[in-house]
Amino acid sequence: MLKQRSSIPHKVLPFIILILFSGAIWILHDSLQEFHYHHILQQLKSISSSRIAMAIGLTILSYLIMTGYDHLAIRYIKNPIGIAKVTLASFISYAFSNTIGLSLLTSGSIRYRLYSSWGLSAERIARLVAFTVLTFWLGIGTIGSIIFIVEPLSIPILKHFPIHSTRPLGYVLATLVGSYLLIVLFRKTPFHFRNWELRLPSIAVAWTQLLIGSLDWMLAGCVLYVLLPEHIGISFFQFLGIFLLAQVVALISHVPGGLGVFESMILLSAPSIPADMLLGSMLIYRGIYYLLPLTLAALLLGGGELLQKKTQVSKAILFAGQFGRTAIPHLLAATTLTSGAVLLFSGVTPVAPGRLNGIKEVLSLPVIELSHFLSSLIGIGLLLLARGLQRRLDAAYVLAAILLGTSSLLALLKGGNYEESILLGLMLIALLPCRSHFYRKASLFNETFTPGWNVAVLLILGSSIWLGIFTYKHVDYSSQLWWQFTLHGGAPRFLRATVGSVILLLALAIARLLRTTPEDPTEPGPDELIRAKQIISQSPATEANLALLGDKTLLFNEQQNSFIMYGVEGNSWIAMGDPIGPPEEANSLAWSYRELVERHGGQTIFYEVGTHMLPVYLDMGLTLFKLGEQASVPLINFSLEGSERKGLRYIYRRLNKEGSSFEVYPADRTSEILPELRRISDIWLKEKSVREKGFSLGFFDESYLLNFPVAIVRQEEEIVAFANLWMGASQEELSIDLMRYSPEAPRSIMDYLFTNLMLWGKEQGYQSFNLGMAPLSGLENRSFAPLWNRIGSIIFSKGEHFYNFEGLREYKQKYKPVWSPRYLACPGGLALPRILTNVTSLISGGIKGVFIK
Template structure:
């Protein structure tokens, strides 16, 4: 046990180090890119860049928008071909929606766009019937398509128009990209030949991968090349063309800068892409026009789709609210609502960055002069300062929106509204105000998605998000010192207040933004830290026992076994019980307590798992609660059905109950009786019950289970009444009872009988408990699970469902799953599905192994019944 614990801690530490290293690498590359960019543009003045902005004509902007739209359409064809590859069908509008949302999200994040868009695809395509495995195949297909386009177009560009790379890159003296281009084209040719001649699946990391048909492979190359050409054209049309710059040369330069930006893992390749483009385009075009074109391209191709995605989701949320639909509806509304927090968080982050960079740049002279005539100078100064503070606040709050915190939602609304006002009062930046207003509308329309009432400072704040905030902050500071590098920085500059005093305003606003960041970091650093307890204390068990007595859900009684840890709500009126095996953090059932607090507990548990690098898993979840877990981005798979008998209708009359009636009458005539022993009377019976239990275990050649099944423990059994079967005073069988609050439900857990007990003894016990429970006013009798029941074998069903259905029908040599369902069916129960909820990915086999080991008490328990 100790070795397993130490191994788990060591693995968690390694995962934490990995999660920290990636953001640090991205931050380092960004700072290096900024240093390079600073050296390149050091001799330019901001006035030159501003003038270059005005030279970009409206037709150029329209062409850039048009080519950007064509690029996003081409990206949707990636997914369209991928659906053909997996031999499934989906209407093109749904594919287009998924593709647009995924790339609008992924293009502004720090990973490869194909990989980062996987979250969106999992949620939307999963909601439209695809399994996790099929979504993974689509992602793999799209990733291959992306690189095929890069290799093919890059190969032709490097061969036909070999690039003269600048000496600042410090490459070997006679380095040529032509051999690289030939290698790229050879790789594409090998892929096509493989698709033509290899018909059997390839085994890649234990997964069978079928190569696409040659026609489909050619389609991959064609659409990916078109996509890259459209992206290149979107930026190319923004550049001045007074100097000759062949489009083929530009394509090669763009591809090099694009891949460098993607590999850097910096959000959107910010800084890395721009530095390389300015550096490599220097022989053709002056720096200021290139910088202006890059900034406009960044706004049109990256920020504009992100804003449109946020508005689209916000509009859908608003329509859903006005239509009177529930918070998590089915169909398109349900699956898109899962994406709202992600998109809104990223859009809010972008809004904060806009405010921060706007506070760095000098205001437009003519606008500021007009504003100075109607607005007092102190208002202008304060608006500029608080605009940057609001921007930093939005960068931080975006992390809370991602986790659906209502506090982050309301504060973001306030800061966005304030940002609109500050943008207008500090320099009449109406373009900025329009962007913020659009984000405000989108966020306001999505109110129902932000419902978690918990402290913002108690939530985990990832190293990646900290790095992204620091990148934006450091980028705005660098930009400010670059713009005002000709000003003399003296102490009196801090206290200079003038209408055109842009440099002092920049300094004061930067101090305000940094102060907000430092204050947040200090609060996070000194917040109380409470690691999860390894075992419940006596005080916790006492609290749980009181909550169990108030719960109508009898599964809550499993908490009193003492083999699980607890996570309590802030009010201590709700809890969930969990155990850790390997990386699987498995919760037994749903949280116990009020629904609102249960929702919050699930989120806190997810955060706890993230902190320790664990997989959040929820076992035996009911269908009515699935939406709660889908909100977390988790998947669900059916693992069986649970039977409950409505006691008001239970009777032994009728031809269908002939067998049960015979057993009950026979054992009653033979002198068998069932007594319900109250909690107070259980203690004296424990030695006799222990003897019955030991005989049962020995006869079955098995050992005690746990987690989801009770085991013989005197402390545990002393919490419950017990049903005992006797004949002439001798105990032959017993079962402990779980009584639910308000007589809602009655259930049994531990069922043991002597080997010499007559046939039908458990039927007799069940019947008597149900009859007596009905007399006591209980509404339901819970029969427990029928594992794998209700799973159907279909060609399009997920792999687990097909395996489960096969085992259910043909696995009687290992465990009689079908017989268990048939045994319980004779009591006429109502069957309700039960699910296992788990993270997206390929963890399911490991999770099942961990769960089985946890229930069975190790490998020995797995191998014995």
């Protein structure tokens, strides 16, 4: 399973990124002291259209080569998938991760979501991702070792040390690449680590890895090289060495897209090229190599939503529409974040004088000023709404669509920026068809912002402020500047837009800080239980009745027609089953629960869930672990006839002859037999030497039992066994919860009780009888199975000293049930053992109950 990062590094890393980014900005500012903004503009204009076209062509070729990573990985794991699917998954993941980096979602998680939809197991996806990462770094190692040895350059930060050349680094890279080839060539057996097996590729595949990785890096460097001015005095291979060194430093920094870090390393490593020329070329490079593919990926998925029902659409677009459910919200969040950044950067840079002169006859100065100011405020709004889109909020979708449409118009009104208007329009076109992906009806102010998101917003805002300071560093600032309103007053507009953006961001931050502190979980009161009972009466799932135990906190939705029942143990917030209520409310309520847990700093866990909500749990970033299988007996054709029911028929007839009888007491008469049921329950607990459980299991509580009919078995007029009945709405499902019997009960009393209940349920018109779950049932112990499944399978077959796993499955199997899987959705990795301990403790009533019956 994909591992979750530990909490401390996860919280600290964004602030390290912020520090590194601040250092990169300082280097850029120092390197550009002698230059002005118009120098960079002149360099941008000097880049010919033929060179831009060549850069676009090389970018297309580079991304095609990048898809080779996934095609080669699919060949390595020996799991054939269609070419269109693999190409789509690879392009989306790289278009996303190249631009945004690790701030929203890694390329590995996008691959996990898409490839798991196509049937790949988690372990195979992990191997595929590891293979692509290895190919990626082998490419750096191969081409870097050649360049750094043949054309060594000086490492800027080591220039005052005796060893400051990249040649030693080249030898190290060559040694690593050579060692990899030797291991592949001579080692014929896989590596083993505990229960994991790492199979090495063939030598032909290894050489192909080196070739694809090297071509990818060479083409990426070519894109920037063709955008540089002519006669710079640096050969392509010399520049490729600088490019590789800057990219490696940017990757290590983890700054999203290497923004600032990459540029500063290029400036430090290539002092012979004027800084304004370098920065101008790198801005075009960013737009072509990063922003253009990201926009194309967004349009591809948005177009897929519109066209997926048309038979003549290409397979790639169909795949995008079919499997975009998990990727679209993240990708649109990335494009919205990018749109906000574009608006902020545009707001702090001057508009071309020619365009302003062209619109002054049409628009008044107040319209231009107001359009400019509002564009920057919308930029801040889009940065924040991007988080809501990632979390699938319907309000975020509506507001983002409105703001994108408005900002596209304002881009024309503030200075005729048609390029910006077109870009924002394309982002809007990509967003509009995807309404169905944003289903959460929750408040925007209730959404939590992770440290990574906070840092991302600060990075973009800080970059825009620095860009404005750099652009207008020749201006003499004074108090009068704030109130100057002129057609070409770029500096005053920059100041007003920046202050407005900062004030808006601070106001929203204060509003979030002043929101009501969430209440601590408490047991439900009588009114909540009555409300829950009304909802349960409409639910076909009988497990919903566990809420009436009163030992779990209930979270209701705003409409008060759905709820989630949960308990807290340690840092684990454990929801029992899927949300209860109308299916159309379930997704939004599940997200509200996750939001509640995050506000308390806990870990979100869904225990014993079915299959219909699994995509939502995956969208939340949770990992799925199979707990076992639930047995459900179809009652429509259930009978005791035939050879398969021979054993049940014998028990049924024998106990009837011995004086046993079956009866169902309705709920309004349960109180009549409660004292007798209490006596049987107490004896049963004492005989079994066990204590009452809870949470996912019922316990003897008179107020709880009064809610249900009770099935009893009498032996010569004396009650010897009982079970309370759970009855699903529309008679879809019948089940039992608390099952107890006295020592005087005849042998096979539970078989007799189950058989009578199924016959009674069939007579009443129920469609199925729920026999409950067989823990760890259905897990496979195969070489490619996830580690959890392999461990669970061993415990299932070898753990009879702890729990009769196989015996329980065999007991239920004699009723010929239909088996359906049940899962645990929770953070994965090293958190899993603690989560399982907390779940067990919650069910057992504390740690003591785990070890004492």
